[in-house]
Amino acid sequence: MNKPSLLVLIPLKDDSYAHVAARFEVVYAPTPAERIAAIESHGAAIRAVLTNGTTGLTAAELDRLPEVEFVSALGAGYENIAIEPARSRGIVLCNGAGTNDDCVADHAFALLLAAVRDIAYRDHAARNGVWRDQLPMCPTVSGKRLGVVGLGHIGMKVARRAAGFDIETAYHNRKPRTDTTFRYFDSVVELARWSDYLIIATPGGQATHHMVGRTVLEALGPRGFLVNVARGSVVDTAALADALANGTIAGAGLDVYEGEPEPPQALLPLRNVVLTPHVAGTSPESIAASVSHFIDNAMRHFAGEAVLTPI
Secondary structure, eight states: OOOOEEEEOSOOOHHHHHHHHTTSEEEEOOSHHHHHHHHHHHGGGOOEEEEOTTTOBOHHHHHTOTTOOEEEESSSOOTTBOHHHHHHTTOEEEOOTTSSHHHHHHHHHHHHHHHHTTHHHHHHHHHTTOOGGGSOOOOOSTTOEEEEEOOSHHHHHHHHHHHHTTOEEEEEOSSOOSSOOSEEOSOHHHHHHHOSEEEEOOOOSGGGTTOBOHHHHHHHOTTOEEEEOSOGGGBOHHHHHHHHHTTSSSEEEESOOTTTTSOOTTTTTOTTEEEOOSOTTOSHHHHHHHHHHHHHHHHHHHTTOOOSSBO
16 A cells, blocks of 8 residues: 655754654655755645644645645644644644654653753852852742642643642642633733742743733732743743843743744843753654654554544
């Protein structure tokens, strides 16, 4: 039986590419120029697309893929995929929910620890012979209050890690969950006012654009710390830069930021922010799990079965 043709719009390392190519006729287009050329040359034959939430797939591109019947995001996010145009054509949509939750939650706590304990600066100081007496003391991480914005799979795993630090957790979602006893706030501002730490784990997209802005940061306060492992669009970069520079909040740890992959220029001069380049969900284990999950979903679809994680 002929292998289905698959348009891959994201980079895949050697092992991942080999696993996917064993089951699909791959058209590999991870750069913007390759993407344009691939759709021009192969669009009429493509039956499936693999992308992610950041890279997405536009309605105009879907129009040039008349045979597509299956579109998947490798990770959990899918904010830049043209969902409604795809649904209107009956295209099956799915994502990689649950495949990298532990990795993202680990990284969220790494950023929190690094921000609160000023790890990046102290590493630099130690390498330059600066001893502890010349540095201000940092707060203890344990025994504080954590607000989670977006208590989904990742948010719940963040909360589990917080429990190990004797940190009390509360959360904000669009509506309260019925399967947890964590305190619910129907306002991000009120959650921030209650919190010492605010970790952002909500989906991206228009509904959450700049959800964390000046008012939320002022509520978090001068001893508060912000961590974002969701999407850069959730946090107003200009407001955050101002809050960090003026002591409105104590510090931040960001794995995502507006304007990726370009570094956030307004934040670069600031000592009290820790930055990583959107790597929270990436590890050999998480990527292997995500690719395997994608293949499982795709094989189920082309065998006429329901996918495991529909969007």
